[in-house]
Amino acid sequence: MYIGIDLGGTNVAIGCVDEKGNILAKKSFPTESKRGYKAIVKEMADTIHDVMSDIGLSAEDIKAIGIGSPGTVDRENGVVVFAGNLDMVKVPMADELGKYFNVPINMENDANAAAYGEYIVCGHDADSFLLVTLGTGVGGGIILNKKIYRGFNNAGAEVGHITVMMDGEQCTCGKKGCYECYASVTALKKQTEDMIKKCPETMMSEWVKEHGHISGRTAFECADKGDKAAIEVRDNYLKYVAEGITSLMNIFQPEIIVIGGGISKEGDTLLNPVKEFCYKNDFNKFMPKTKIQIAKLFNDAGIVGAAMAAKM
Amino acid sequence: MYIGIDLGGTNVAIGCVDEKGNILAKKSFPTESKRGYKAIVKEMADTIHDVMSDIGLSAEDIKAIGIGSPGTVDRENGVVVFAGNLDMVKVPMADELGKYFNVPINMENDANAAAYGEYIVCGHDADSFLLVTLGTGVGGGIILNKKIYRGFNNAGAEVGHITVMMDGEQCTCGKKGCYECYASVTALKKQTEDMIKKCPETMMSEWVKEHGHISGRTAFECADKGDKAAIEVRDNYLKYVAEGITSLMNIFQPEIIVIGGGISKEGDTLLNPVKEFCYKNDFNKFMPKTKIQIAKLFNDAGIVGAAMAAKM
Numbered sequence: 001m002y003i004g005i006d007l008g009g010t011n012v013a014i015g016c017v018d019e020k021g022n023i024l025a026k027k028s029f030p031t032e033s034k035r036g037y038k039a040i041v042k043e044m045a046d047t048i049h050d051v052m053s054d055i056g057l058s059a060e061d062i063k064a065i066g067i068g069s070p071g072t073v074d075r076e077n078g079v080v081v082f083a084g085n086l087d088m089v090k091v092p093m094a095d096e097l098g099k100y101f102n103v104p105i106n107m108e109n110d111a112n113a114a115a116y117g118e119y120i121v122c123g124h125d126a127d128s129f130l131l132v133t134l135g136t137g138v139g140g141g142i143i144l145n146k147k148i149y150r151g152f153n154n155a156g157a158e159v160g161h162i163t164v165m166m167d168g169e170q171c172t173c174g175k176k177g178c179y180e181c182y183a184s185v186t187a188l189k190k191q192t193e194d195m196i197k198k199c200p201e202t203m204m205s206e207w208v209k210e211h212g213h214i215s216g217r218t219a220f221e222c223a224d225k226g227d228k229a230a231i232e233v234r235d236n237y238l239k240y241v242a243e244g245i246t247s248l249m250n251i252f253q254p255e256i257i258v259i260g261g262g263i264s265k266e267g268d269t270l271l272n273p274v275k276e277f278c279y280k281n282d283f284n285k286f287m288p289k290t291k292i293q294i295a296k297l298f299n300d301a302g303i304v305g306a307a308m309a310a311k312m
Numbered sequence: 313m314y315i316g317i318d319l320g321g322t323n324v325a326i327g328c329v330d331e332k333g334n335i336l337a338k339k340s341f342p343t344e345s346k347r348g349y350k351a352i353v354k355e356m357a358d359t360i361h362d363v364m365s366d367i368g369l370s371a372e373d374i375k376a377i378g379i380g381s382p383g384t385v386d387r388e389n390g391v392v393v394f395a396g397n398l399d400m401v402k403v404p405m406a407d408e409l410g411k412y413f414n415v416p417i418n419m420e421n422d423a424n425a426a427a428y429g430e431y432i433v434c435g436h437d438a439d440s441f442l443l444v445t446l447g448t449g450v451g452g453g454i455i456l457n458k459k460i461y462r463g464f465n466n467a468g469a470e471v472g473h474i475t476v477m478m479d480g481e482q483c484t485c486g487k488k489g490c491y492e493c494y495a496s497v498t499a500l501k502k503q504t505e506d507m508i509k510k511c512p513e514t515m516m517s518e519w520v521k522e523h524g525h526i527s528g529r530t531a532f533e534c535a536d537k538g539d540k541a542a543i544e545v546r547d548n549y550l551k552y553v554a555e556g557i558t559s560l561m562n563i564f565q566p567e568i569i570v571i572g573g574g575i576s577k578e579g580d581t582l583l584n585p586v587k588e589f590c591y592k593n594d595f596n597k598f599m600p601k602t603k604i605q606i607a608k609l610f611n612d613a614g615i616v617g618a619a620m621a622a623k624m
Contacts, residue, residue, distance in 0.1 A: 014518035072598045082598050128464050142563075144456065151565025152440050153599035161595045162559035166477050166494075166552070175558065182478075240478070246487065247474035251454075251563065253463025274513040281487040283473045286384045286394050 001057060003048055003065040004117075004307030005124075006110065007093075009085035012040065015300070016049045016055055017307035021120035024055040037091045043101035064104045066310030067093060068113030068302045075154050079221055106310040111229050112157060112304055113273030114146045115141020118258050122296045127310045128254035131295065132159055132245060134261035137172075138180040142252070148309060160184070160229030164243050179247075182240035185216040185263050188233075192219045195233045202229035216263045224269075229298070238270065242277035249290050267294060313369060315360055315377040316429075316619030318422065319405075321345070321397035324352065326359045326365055327612070329619035335612055337366040349392075349403045357412035376406040376416045378622030379405060380614045381424030389468055390419050418622040422614055424460045424469060427453020429617030430570050434608045438567035442560055443607065444471055446553065446573035449484075450492040454564070460621060472496070476555050491559075494552035497528040497575050500545075504531045507545045514541035528575045536581075550582065554589035561594045561602050572607030579606060 001024075006013040008031060009200040015026035023296050027047050032041060048065070052058055071083030078094020080086070094105040108116070115131035128131045129143040138160030150156050160180035161173050163216050168177030169187075181187055187305030192214050196204050203222040219237065245257060264270060282289070297304055313336075318325040319345060327338035339359050343352060359378070364370055381527045383395030390406020392398070419426070427443035441455040450472030454461040462468050472492035474486050474504040480489030481499075493499055504526050508516050515534040520526050531549065534542030557569060576582060587604050594601070609616055 072596075126464070144461070149456070149564075152438070152567040152602075153565050153596065155596040155599040156565035157564065158562040158565075158595045161562040162474060163476050163555045164478055166555050173595050175595075229510050243475045247559075248563075250470040250473040251468065251560075252461075253465050253470075254469035255464040283470045283485050283487075284384075284465065284467040287467045290464075 001052070001061045001063060002307035002311050003062055004303035004305070004310070005044060005065065005067045005300030006067045006113070006306060007031070007086070008110070009070065012044060012047075013299070013303055014044065014051055015303035015307065016051050016057070017304055019311070021117070021304050021308055023303060025051040026300075026303060027051050031086065032161055033072045033088070034087045037088060037093065038096060041093065041100075044097060048101070059101060062103050063102060064106065064310035065097065065101060065273055066106045066108065066113065066306035066308070067097070068108050068110040068306040069093065070110050072155055073107050075107055075150070076079070078105060080107075102308065106306075108148065108306060108309050109150070109154070109157075111139035112141040112150060113305035113309055114139070114260065114282055114301035115157070115305065116148050116309050117297050117301035117303070118260060118295050119143045120134055120304055120308050121257060122293065123256060126255035130159070130248055130252060130254050130257045132248070132257065132259050134183055134185060134241065134259065134263045136152065136184060136186055138184045138244070148175040159244070159248060162244065162247055164240070164247070176279050179244040183237070183244055185261065187240070188216050188219065188237050189214050191233050195229050197249055199229045203227035204230050204233075220269060235273070238273045239277060241270070242274040242281075245274060245292065246281050249278060249284070253284060253287075254290055256291045256293065258293055258295045260298060260301065262298075264294050265298075270294075313364070313373045313375060313566065314455055314619035314623050315374055316615035316617070316622070317356060317377065317379045318425070318614030318618060319343070319379055319381045319398070320422070321382065324356060324359075325611070325615055326363055327615035327619065328363050328369070331623070333429070333616045333620055335615060337363040338400035338612075338615060339363050342602045343398065345398045345400070349400060349405065350408060353405065353408040353412075356409060360413070370565045371413060374413060374415050374417065376622035377413060378418045378420065378425065378618035378620070379409070380618040381391035381405065381421050382422050383417050384467055385421050387419055387462070390417060392419075416622065420460065420618060420621050421462070421466070423451035424453040424462060425617035425621055426451070426572065426613035427455055427469070427614035427617065428460050428621050429609050429615070430572060430607050432620050434570060434605065434614055435568060440564055440570045442471070442564060442566050444557060444560070444569065444571050446495055446497060446571065448496060448498055450496045450556070460624070466528065471556070471560060474556065474559055475621045476552070476559070487558065491556040495549070495556055497573065499552070500528050500531065500549050500575065503545050507531075507541050511541045515539035516542050516545075532578055532581060547585070550585045551589060553582070554586045554593075557586060557604065558590045558593050561590060561596070561601050565596060565599075565618060566602055568603045568605065570605055570607045572610060574610075579608075582606075
């Protein structure tokens with residue numbers, strides 16, 4: 001049995017994962033990062049015992065533990081180098097957890113772990129596979145030769161930070177015009193808000209009053225009902241999503257690209273226009289095309305990927 | 313001894329390359345693609361005999377032959393699938409050359425071959441290495457795990473066709489806003505031309521009269537002499553170059569990125585501002601940085617890379 005830990009800014013999710021990537025039990029608890037990493041790791045250890053006992057097993061049945069952490073990770077030393085949303089700088093996470101369990105502990109960047117999780121369940125053993133996650137930001141990961149691609153310094157695969165619009169929107173990373181500034185759900189919400197300001201008569205104004213807030217669903221739902229302003233927001237957003245995916249296709253020509261994140265639950269409404277744009281605009285006109293599909297694991301991808309990367 | 317063939321739209325360059333990637337002899341002849349591939353391959357064979365005899369060797373001393381071809385290449389079958397500037401569609405190049413030499417013949421995309429050539433001479437055995445070639449277009453190649461990265465369909469590594477400006481300049485590939493439309497020498501010439509139209513009093517107008525044409529050097533030379541309009545063209549161009557390289561750094565975090573193509577002969581005038589932009593704007597703030605440097609082989613990269621890829 002393998003343990004996968006998805007260490008997030010809000011929650012820590014922990015699962016028991018079998019050899020094939022199935023989650024047999026899982027639990028989560030609030031991260032409460034202000035209490036410091038030792039208290040968090042203590043609760044991780046307790047929760048690992050809990051999930052193992054839920055399926056009638058004990059700590060002796062654990063073969064390896066994988067942790068997916070946001071930010072920059074030093075894999076060799078099992079250290080969270082910097083994770084802004086966890087208030088963590090140079091935290092020796094693996095050593096600390098190693099005080100509770102005498103098994104190999106592997107650390108990954110959380111986006112890389114999620115990509116590997118999706119690869120396990122929908123990668124069909126491909127030699128080249130990309131995950132693009134459309135969420136608060138745009139993250140993702142790259143699987144080449146069946147392994148996580150990390151770059152020479154473990155800081156690679158920041159697919160959300162390719163420039164798609166020089167001198168465009170300011171990104172939190174410091175650069176301007178990043179893919180994330182156009183294709184994240186945060187960006188979609190801003191695009192929705194801007195359109196509501198420009199066209200207050202849009203059905204989206206009603207939607208927001210009814211729901212009390214703007215969400216990634218606002219434009220999609222109102223577009224479904226035929227609202228012109230919403231259709232414009234949705235279609236522009238889908239084009240933004242497709243622009244970045246086309247760039248990644250032109251660079252990698254991967255066998256499979258998978259789109260994840262909450263918004264990908266829109267399914268074919270999202271997938272079909274993106275595919276149409278990508279297949280029309282990608283550089284490759286003569287060879288077989290990359291498969292583009294929707295992710296399968298969503299929030300569980302981090303647990304599965306962290307566990308399976310620890311198995312590697 | 314290995315033979316490297318750089319099959320170009322204008323010339324075919326052929327070299328004898330030793331185990332370490334040194335060219336011991338080379339010759340070239342005009343491609344004249346209209347005569348058909350069989351005549352071209354016949355002249356390739358004759359030229360191979362010539363270069364071998366130049367260094368006192370014969371065809372028996374050849375261990376393998378590598379061909380770098382523009383366009384789309386089917387490596388498994390040694391076929392040029394499509395190369396517009398050679399008027400070639402589904403040409404069985406390797407089989408044809410195999411009629412003259414009973415040795416392994418390997419085909420590569422020419423940009424991938426060039427990347428591998430530069431990797432051999434300035435890659436320092438790195439696990440991850442990128443070449444970005446600023447020429448008529450923007451080409452390049454990716455070396456991962458010491459091997460050419462080609463994608464699942466051999467059509468990968470089109471680094472010139474990532475979108476840097478959505479809905480920007482029309483690219484020959486069909487998409488808009490490609491990196492190539494801003495960072496190629498063709499683009500630089502257009503940027504120079506546009507500035508001359510806008511500010512006819514610029515020193516660049518004189519330069520063009522003197523030389524009879526606009527070139528990639530126009531803006532660089534006049535900027536060196538302090539011409540403000542030329543400085544603006546040069547600095548904008550260097551920012552465009554850097555934007556694409558920053559995107560590639562964020563995706564790959566490669567150990568080394570090498571900039572090739574004629575314009576890279578500008579040396580530090582090109583390299584230093586590009587490095588400054590990339591190191592300021594790349595996503596990685598905590599781990600070691602990618603080395604960015606100027607290519608070494610230039611026009612010989614294709615010969616060396618094709619030969620060394622055939623050795624692999």
